[in-house]
Amino acid sequence: MQSLTQRLANPSNFMALSARLLPWCWGVSGFLILVGLSLAFFGSPADYQQGQTVKIMYIHVPAAWLAMLIYALIALSSFGLLVFRHPLADVSAKAAAPIGATFTFLALATGSLWGKPMWGTFWVWDPRLTSVLILFFLYLGLIALRSSIEEEVLAAKLTAVLSLVGIAILPVIKFSVEWNSLHQPASVMRLGAPAIHASLLRPLLVMALGVTALFVALQLKAMRNEILRRRVKALRRIAAASAADLSQQPAE
Amino acid sequence: MDLGPHAAYIWSAYAVVAVTLAALIAWLISDGRRQRRLINEIEARNRR
Numbered sequence: 001m002q003s004l005t006q007r008l009a010n011p012s013n014f015m016a017l018s019a020r021l022l023p024w025c026w027g028v029s030g031f032l033i034l035v036g037l038s039l040a041f042f043g044s045p046a047d048y049q050q051g052q053t054v055k056i057m058y059i060h061v062p063a064a065w066l067a068m069l070i071y072a073l074i075a076l077s078s079f080g081l082l083v084f085r086h087p088l089a090d091v092s093a094k095a096a097a098p099i100g101a102t103f104t105f106l107a108l109a110t111g112s113l114w115g116k117p118m119w120g121t122f123w124v125w126d127p128r129l130t131s132v133l134i135l136f137f138l139y140l141g142l143i144a145l146r147s148s149i150e151e152e153v154l155a156a157k158l159t160a161v162l163s164l165v166g167i168a169i170l171p172v173i174k175f176s177v178e179w180n181s182l183h184q185p186a187s188v189m190r191l192g193a194p195a196i197h198a199s200l201l202r203p204l205l206v207m208a209l210g211v212t213a214l215f216v217a218l219q220l221k222a223m224r225n226e227i228l229r230r231r232v233k234a235l236r237r238i239a240a241a242s243a244a245d246l247s248q249q250p251a252e
Numbered sequence: 253m254d255l256g257p258h259a260a261y262i263w264s265a266y267a268v269v270a271v272t273l274a275a276l277i278a279w280l281i282s283d284g285r286r287q288r289r290l291i292n293e294i295e296a297r298n299r300r
Contacts, residue, residue: 041253046256051256051257051258052254052255052256052258052259052262053256053258053261053262055255055262056261056262056265059265059266059269060265063269098276099276102272102273102276105272106268106269106272106273109265109268109272110265110268110269113261113262113264113265113268114261114265116261117257117258117261214273218276218277218280221280221281221284222280224284225280225283225284225287228284228287228288228291229287231287231291232287232290232291232294235291235294235295235298236294238298239294239297239298
């Protein structure tokens with residue numbers, strides 16, 4: 001019996017499965033984000049120190065989580081490409097890069113807008129902020145490297161190697177808050193119970209689930225687009241080859 | 253809804269997220285449509 005990854009190795013199977021999943025992902029993400037926003041704005045109190053600016057947490061933290069999660073997915077896909085040569089691994093890595101760059105940009109932008117009223121500055125060269133900025137440049141580097149190489153197989157392999165090297169940034173981001181950082185330490189994903197009150201944690205978790213479901217929808221859509229783009233290239237190659245055959249046939 | 257003295261920062265953060273995600277979704281949808289249209293055009297040309 002074939003495993004799920006083996007079945008998905010056939011792009012046609014993936015297209016059929018993703019076509020069925022996509023509407024559900026859009027729907028679930030939209031529903032959870034709406035519930036999360038209403039909990040954030042109407043069902044959660046102001047923070048005792050930060051006041052209402054804590055509302056920025058409900059979009060900043062899910063964006064920051066996804067920025068790291070998506071990079072981990074790209075590294076995993078790259079491993080799948082280099083070791084197992086899974087046909088969809090490169091499609092997944094390529095599709096995820098612009099989405100990861102977007103969420104990293106959102107983490108930086110919302111963090112900056114949160115930092116100004118709390119720290120008195122939009123930016124500081126703090127270990128956490130700087131390491132997330134490096135992650136953003138890594139995403140841009142992956143996109144730029146791939147688009148600068150015309151030969152698709154070579155571009156995929158080189159991008160995969162770069163993404164595996166770049167995974168070192170993830171533990172740096174995770175532990176950077178312990179290195180004399182202005183950024184607050186982890187308050188949800190930590191050993192022991194979360195250091196955040198349930199009334200603030202609930203909307204945060206719902207928003208995190210909603211934004212993660214949105215990412216799944218975006219990733220499926222981007223992978224479908226990439227498979228279609230490869231089909232366009234293949235069809236063009238076939239058309240060019242048959243045109244060349246016709247031109248080589250002697251005229252009667 | 254009173255978001256206090258820093259309301260502008262809060263609304264700006266939500267606006268940046270909304271606009272950026274809307275642009276990403278619009279780009280993905282238009283890219284998908286473009287690829288479908290190209291496939292249809294090439295297949296129609298091949299049938300001729």
